[in-house]
Amino acid sequence: MGLTSRTLLYATVLIALGCVGLTVWVWPRLASRGPLPVLGRLGAIVVTQFAVLLACAVAVNGEFEFYGTWDELLGHVSTAPAHIAELGTGSGVYAQHTELVQPAGPQGLDRVKGLPVGPPAKVGRVESVRIIGRRTRAIDPAFVYLPPQYFQRQFHRQRFPVIVAISGYPGGIMNLASFLHVPQTAGQLERANRLQPTVIVMVRPTIAPPRDTECVDVPGGPQAETFFTKDLPEAVKAAYRVGHDPSAWGALGYSSGGSCALQLALRDPKVYTSAAALSADYKVSDDLTTGSLFGSGPLAARRAEGHDLIWRLHHLPVPRVSVLVASSRQGERDYGPTLRFLKAVRAPMTSARIILPRGSHHFTTWVREIGPAMEWMGQQLTFPQDTTPAPRPPRRTAQAAAPPKRR
Missing domain, CATH: 1.10.287 (Helix Hairpins)
Structure with a gap:
């Protein structure tokens, strides 16, 4: 149970x-x-x-989803990467054999309606996995959406662009599939030729639940930024046929997940070159759920400034990234900061916006925005030109290569 x-x-x-x-x-x-x-x-x-x-x-x-398993609740969670057994045909996980992406139980995926049902080559597939951080030792649950083309013969060596979709806090990956309809929307947009075939990795923003880590490397604590910028890309690239160039990677999220998406793109543009944020904050601050994110002493204020995105745009070199932000004139407290953030954007950075007349900090608003946001992001990401290495033909043995002897 x-x-x-x-x-x-x-x-x-x-x-x-x-x-x-x-x-x-x-x-x-x-x-x-x-x-x-x-x-x-x-x-x-x-x-x-x-x-x-x-x-x-x-x-x-x-x-x-504060705690996904009994072991996580009781604190009996291994922090070391573990090897997985060879996957059989009935495992339902199409990731390559790797210690950094492990098959997981349903994690609530069996309760989500509207997911692909049928041959993966026709409808795609959503997998339930755990991503293991090689550097941070974090273990994060994830859903991975694979488009139909991923399974089609003509694309068998092709790599695909990636969207890392991040839920809000305290919500988990179930919210991305059940309420925000990320994989369902991706399938609809792809069938309508409004989104290129894209792999979508759905994760939560915290790597140390129930603490809200806000995608920050906490001094002496959880290294959330390292997980999202190094561990997660490394694991996904090793397990799936996805692009290795940053131009093929983008981050998308709502609420705290949207804040994380912007932080990742502006702070680490060599990993994520685009970000879409729905109802985001533009400054990371300490509160009861985060604890002390920046430590103490003279460097604490400098660390906090680095996570104030409007301050970064005014005082630091602007990265070559594309961002989309969404808010509402009425009902959203981030409307004013959103306008200030957009005003601070300058070349080579580009920006787009979704401003609703009225909305709220709720899925009823975000569901209206997720389709346009994903379509926009698909236009920013480069479909990778590189392919996986072709399989080598079997080497001929010396005996097989020798011509037959005449009698």
Whole structure:
């Protein structure tokens, strides 16, 4: 019974309802005076409250994926990369044999509607994996969307562009598939020839849940920026046929994920050359969910300045990247900062915008923006010209190469 499974949720809800009903039924019998009835009433209250809170905790965790597995909840998570067994035909994972991308359980993918069903060469495929950080030792759950062309014979050596889609905090990868409809939208756009065949890697912004790491390398703490700029690209390039040039890589996200996407493109333009951000912040700050992201001492303020994107555009060389930002005139608190960010953009950087008349910091708004954002990003990414090496023909042995002897 998985930590995020509906079976566990239904079981805890039934237990909570049973405890409430049992408390109502036995309460009259515990109404008398004396130590035992008092202890009985206290016990009934404590057990009922615990059962109700447990059901709420399971429901919230299943929605936002603070913890994906029991081992993660209990802290029994290995930090060292592990080799995987050779994949059979029934594994359902098309990644090459690698220690950095491991097949995972459904991770909620079995609850998502509208995913490709049928032959992968016709409809594509979404895989559930874990990405292992070789440098950071982080283990991050991910969904990987592979377009139909990835499986077609004429593309068997072709590499593909990559979009790294990042969820908001505290949401997990389920939100990208279930609420934002990233893989479903990609399939629709590709069938309409509005998006080139693209591999999409869906991840969450934090590598040390439940802490919000904001894609920052924390001094003495989680190295989130290193994971997204070194570990994740290395793992994906080793496991899938994707482009190796930065022009084939872009980052996209909503809320905190959108902030991460912009941070990655402006701070690491040699890894990501485009970014699309829906309802993003343009400055990373400490709060209760992040803890201290920049450490202490005289260097802390300088580190914080480096993650203030408007400050970077005013004081540092502007990178050659393309960005798209989305906000709403009414209902979004980031509208003013979005305009200031766009005003600070200058060559060689280019920008685009989606400004709705009204919206909110919610999926009802982001679903309207995700299609245009993905279509825009597809126009920024270069379809890789390089291909995978051709298989070498078998070498002829000396005996086979020698001409037959005449008798």
